[in-house]
Amino acid sequence: MQLTPELEAFRHTVRDFAEGEIAPHIAAWDKAHHFPVDVVHKMGELGLMGLTAPEEFGGAGLTGEDGAFTSLCLAIEEIGRVDQAMGITLEAAVGLGINPILTFGTQAQKDQWLPDLVAGRTLAGFGLTEPGAGSDAGATKTKADLDGGEWVINGSKQFITNSGSEITSLVTITARTGDNAGRPEISAIIVPNSTPGFEVEAAYDKLGWNASDTHPLSFTDARVPEANLLGERGRGFAQFLATLDDGRVAIAALAVGCIQACVDMSVEYAGQRQTFGGPIGRKQGVAFQIADMEVLLHAARALTYQAAALKDSGASAAKFKHAASIAKLYATESAVTATRIATQVFGGYGFMEEYPVARFYRDAKILEIGEGTSEVQRMLIARGLGLPVE
Numbered sequence: 001m002q003l004t005p006e007l008e009a010f011r012h013t014v015r016d017f018a019e020g021e022i023a024p025h026i027a028a029w030d031k032a033h034h035f036p037v038d039v040v041h042k043m044g045e046l047g048l049m050g051l052t053a054p055e056e057f058g059g060a061g062l063t064g065e066d067g068a069f070t071s072l073c074l075a076i077e078e079i080g081r082v083d084q085a086m087g088i089t090l091e092a093a094v095g096l097g098i099n100p101i102l103t104f105g106t107q108a109q110k111d112q113w114l115p116d117l118v119a120g121r122t123l124a125g126f127g128l129t130e131p132g133a134g135s136d137a138g139a140t141k142t143k144a145d146l147d148g149g150e151w152v153i154n155g156s157k158q159f160i161t162n163s164g165s166e167i168t169s170l171v172t173i174t175a176r177t178g179d180n181a182g183r184p185e186i187s188a189i190i191v192p193n194s195t196p197g198f199e200v201e202a203a204y205d206k207l208g209w210n211a212s213d214t215h216p217l218s219f220t221d222a223r224v225p226e227a228n229l230l231g232e233r234g235r236g237f238a239q240f241l242a243t244l245d246d247g248r249v250a251i252a253a254l255a256v257g258c259i260q261a262c263v264d265m266s267v268e269y270a271g272q273r274q275t276f277g278g279p280i281g282r283k284q285g286v287a288f289q290i291a292d293m294e295v296l297l298h299a300a301r302a303l304t305y306q307a308a309a310l311k312d313s314g315a316s317a318a319k320f321k322h323a324a325s326i327a328k329l330y331a332t333e334s335a336v337t338a339t340r341i342a343t344q345v346f347g348g349y350g351f352m353e354e355y356p357v358a359r360f361y362r363d364a365k366i367l368e369i370g371e372g373t374s375e376v377q378r379m380l381i382a383r384g385l386g387l388p389v390e
Contacts, residue, residue, distance in 0.1 A: 044120010
């Protein structure tokens, strides 16, 4: 896909921001497990949170013809090229925080929550995963019962991004609101962070994404107004699936940023590191590995941009879902491969935290898991081909 001059200019704007505002500090943030709220505010000021939002809520007012979703993917890629933790913060802020309210919310819900979210003044999380329900979201145990015009929520969620920062304003959760012909009725409900009975538990000690905000959540008789139902009752699972289709392409874009970083770091290091009287980049064993990474990069980027373009063009849900799964599967597995190769290129130095390649190596693995595992993507791709896979 050939990007327009406007999109290329936008890419360079985000790249300059990432290299100026994030790159100098991320090693320290990663080591300290620090979530930089000021950077979230700056991303909002740059307009990155509002790329898919209408002007009435402070967004850019871009349409599919303008490449609204492609613009978001470019921003995620460029932030992720410098740091994956800040890349996932942006991805989750828009894809899991803003877009569900923008897509399924009432006018009152949009008016209440979107202006601050779009401006980057606040963040929102999306609570789907539970200790016993991840890929199998139908196994959701969290319950929400109506009582006197309020939802009474009991249950727990885990691995929820942007859910416990000092600027988090709400979490949208999925919960069982009843049963329909023996099957659980799953609905989505907005839960403000100030709700009594809603507890944000201690942040996880993660393998990677150390500068991102991730928490388990618990709900004990947490009460919110009936009007906090997001979308149609009983359609929470379907809404979640639609949200994840967008998110899979965005995660693919994050993976592309990771691969680009690996290529950049490896080319620079292979040109500087001297062994046996010359740079290691003249050795075919090293050069060919970097060449393989470049192939992974171009293929992953092409699949990701193609899927984003389908979203922007208004392609059918089935066609977009298929492309999203292909992009997510290939790009994320390629990112894991690229970080392994890059670490090998750096040799012993790649094992040292003072080199960014070690951080990218740690950060990459979750790309194959979050927003649908590689196994789930293969299942969806097979089903898209008409195979009766379970």
